[in-house]
Amino acid sequence: MGKKKRKQFFFDEDTPHGLIKRVMLKKYLQAYIAKTQAYNAKTQDELFNLKTVYIDAFAGEGRYGSNWPTEIEKYGSPLIALMVVLELYYNRDMKKQGGKNKDEPEVTNTFGTEVLEDQETGYSEAAEILGYVSQEKSDIEQGGIWGWTTSQVEAEEELATKLETRSQRRDILNKSANITLQLIEKDTAKYMKLAENVELLIMKFLERHYPEYEYGFSQEEKSTLFDINTGYFSVRVEVYNQAFADTSAPQMLRDPSVRSLTFLDPFGFKDTPMAHVQQFAPGPGNEILINFMSSFVNRFVSKSHEHVLQLYGIPLEVAKYYGIDQSDGEENEDKLVEFVKRVIHFSQPQKECEFSNNINKCARNYEAFLKKKINCKYSSLFELKDKQNTTLFHMVHVTNHVRGIEAMKESMNRCSQKEGEMVMSDYDVFCKGQNLNFVNMDDNEKVAEMIYSQFRGKERVPISDINDYVLLDTNYVFRKRPLNILQRSGKITTAVDNLKRPQKSKGRFPDRDIETKQELTWYISFADEEFRSESVDGPDVKKQKLVKDVKEKKEKKERKKGNKKGRRSSTRADEREETSMSEKSKGHRKRRGSKNVNNKKAKKRKKLSHVELGDNHVNVNNNGASSSLVGELAKDANGHIFVPPTHEQTNERQEEKENSVRKLRQCTLTETLQIVKGEKETYTEKSSKQQDKKKRKRKLSPSYGTLDRFLKS
Template sequence: MADFFNEDTPHGWLKRVIYKKYLQAYVAKILNFNLNVVLIDGFAGEGRYGSEWRNEIESYGSPLIMIMVVLQFYCNFIDRKNQQTIGSTWTNLHETAIRRFMEELTEEGEEVRRPELVGIGKTYIYLVENKPKNFKALRRNIQLYLGSFFRSDVELETSERDKSVVIQVRHPQFPITISISRVTFDEFQRERFHNSKTLTILDPFGYSHTPMQHVQEFVDQTSEVLISFMSGFVNRFCRKNPGSVAELYGIDRPSGNLEEFLRIVRDNAKGSTAENPKSCTKSYIEHMKRRTGSAYAQFYEMRGKRNNVIYHLIHFANHDKALEAMKETLNTCTQYEGVFKMTDYKVLVEGIPLELGNAQNEEELARTIFGEYCGKTVKLVDVKNFVFEHTPFVFRKNALKLLEKQTDPKIINVVDSRNSTEKRRKWTYPDWGDWKLTFRGSDT
């Protein structure tokens, strides 16, 4: 990892881990329901870093991460249908699994074609890259990557004046279409598909290329957005460039009252000025939710080698399952207990390894749940929703077990409101019941 960081940063690498983990959950959930997946990358770049082709999926840029995750899903789906096992690592998939499902030659040299997949959705990937150099490199990298697997099943269409490219995988068991557009993100108009769900990733180099007026078009009941919000820049430049910042927030251009505009953006930040970037982020979230009706938003803080806030990674969604999946992803990637954040400072300056894993303290979660529901009877689903929507924790049933199993139990009764004849095992909360939990009062 040290060699890789000579070319990258810990927070950049981690951001791509988050992309990978969430895309894996998202793609599987949608395609398995026979819905189509639409993936959009508004600032695609070249697709990879340097000249090497690495085995680690997170070593690539977001466009190739999208493609690799989708290929991985279709390989796993085919294996399940054929009752085969291909191994759990990306290296296995990269080197063996995909090749195994390509066309095979008979002794006469004729192609053996497998039937088209049924009961599974199609994938449409849209990549937006305005810089000619990056556009050309991105197109080539995708052609090279897909060409190593699909020798005769990749079809290329180029539009007039080379402004867009469509790469079509024609293999019947890999229904993937990739469109690359040489336009700016604010010029890009999304194509809507029937029976589909859309995830848009926005990773701009600054804050002036993602005006809310345009970003909001990618957030609705069937669409999610994961955006790198440059809160550090916003905090620094809202005085110097209030017009661009106002456009970012979807606010009418500020007039002479600059202090009022700053108050709106920073949302009355409390404490030291170090909290201003987070306040800028929270204010942005509130503006976006008001304009789109988005039900859920989670954010993850990224800090640089001086431990200064660089940006916040924000996820907007309208489905509780999306909230749950993203929070599971962010929880796995945090360096700190109880908050979603990481800093290059720990890795580069203090020499602390970046170890990904579940850093959650279940006892702290148990105390948080009891503090909210002390003396109350509530449904298990309400406890779960509270944890996901209003705490920095991920819901784990083990926290309930800790509360019920104590010498002086804090959960004093668990009943199934459906009156099922099936009995639960002690200290468990099965999915088959509609459980109600009674918490003891603080004075009991």
């Protein structure tokens, strides 16, 4: 198979990694263009007054086959960009009108049937038709804006018939557009098909949604121009037939009011030298997204070391500085090859474990070179692998705006098929049967642990610092759920906003105040102790908290109760118990006879009759006689003779004790204290004056309920 046939087969055959690349581009463009062209929905005025430029340096035909599918991801990169722009303006127009146009025909997919979007998931059929995507989880959107029946003829014939029946063309306006798309294609045949597909897409879109609108058209030998400057639309599309190396960067990129994104998707690495790529990012408002063919660079570095030097932007003078001159012979050429390999495979010893192979080192070093040459602050990297699970290429993105890296990180995170990594492999799809999931796969527990290990023991940390750490130093996207986990587990001690107010509800960090709509900045303090890792929503933790709360409530209720009320209820309960116990004991004696006594009294008599005599314990009978030493009296530890009491004496003593306790319970607190101190001799004698005073107080003092009612009235 020849070289051209291999290339054509590569572009015609769709693959999972190709789908991932297009999904990533679409999701980023949706966020990028909407942000740069933001407007006020009430006044319909633009917020920033910016111009947006999108440059596709290796555009291709823009469409695969003769289908017009409903899914944006099934088109090529140039038509994806155009569809995102037209969809943005269409949605704004529909919001202004308050709904869809009732005169629009029903949208049909490639098979001519009605398209119904899944309201619960919002998934589309693009990846399901390809057989790569899970039907349960996907983020590829399906809309009613796109999708037409499959054309039975080529794009050229279809365009000719449409122009014969009804032409919506007009001359190009000199008016500048808010959004400019520059599509560059080197191959002449592909350039012609690209121009036809762009015009067909514009015609089909306007026929369905805006039949009264016209579009501008102008064609020259090596360029074709289109524009839509009617109503909400302000779009200009420029298609050029030339190589990227021969294309000079537009002068408008130097304008501070212009934001640009240059997408480079070459086949190989020789067509994207660093010196030329730099021209498309002259200022801080310019971004670059490049498909870096890292496997090709690592594979052909020995044969094409000159192109590798140009790719990384390393001049030959640097090699000569190290004593290597290419013109001296084969020995110095070998030295130059070794020098290039050393540069692209360089890694610090402490970071050697981060790279699985030399291909990843090539990509990481290119990212660093590109970031430094263009003078960008932020960059991101995404790895794509083939069927053999070997690295094929990397997607490299550089930008100067934190919102740009946030949007790209979000799109890469959703395209990643491994939690915590920016990677996707065709091997998992074809060999393991894994379905592609376009959802966020971040583990919030892991993110929470990383945040706590980074900020442990620190106080008043702004939430923006936490966001920057997760966004720039990890493979995760910042969410507030990990902060919720940390606070509920006790690892976040306090959280205060910029108005020095605490949280209204635990675990929530709102961006704006609900009442005043003022922006809030949260300052978070982290604990400096090791905590037991418990599940936040676990049933054991909730159960323990509920038990504690119930106990505390009971204790508070008991404290609130008055002392008098508590004493009265206790005395009444004790009297009832005594009467019941006495009745039971009488009945027990009648049934069992006089010989059987209560077990408690028997135990007390045993304790009284148990005497310690030296090392020997002697049990004494009720008559006073010892079971071991008959005729001898037992002595206690002090040598005194112990005479055990008789049965009648013990009963009398017990009755006296019970009577004294009953009388004490009938007395007040002051009287009991006087009796204990010996100040009062009798229990029952009370002065009539004191009793009269108490009765008067009870009559005069109202209850708590009546007092509350009196105060309220």
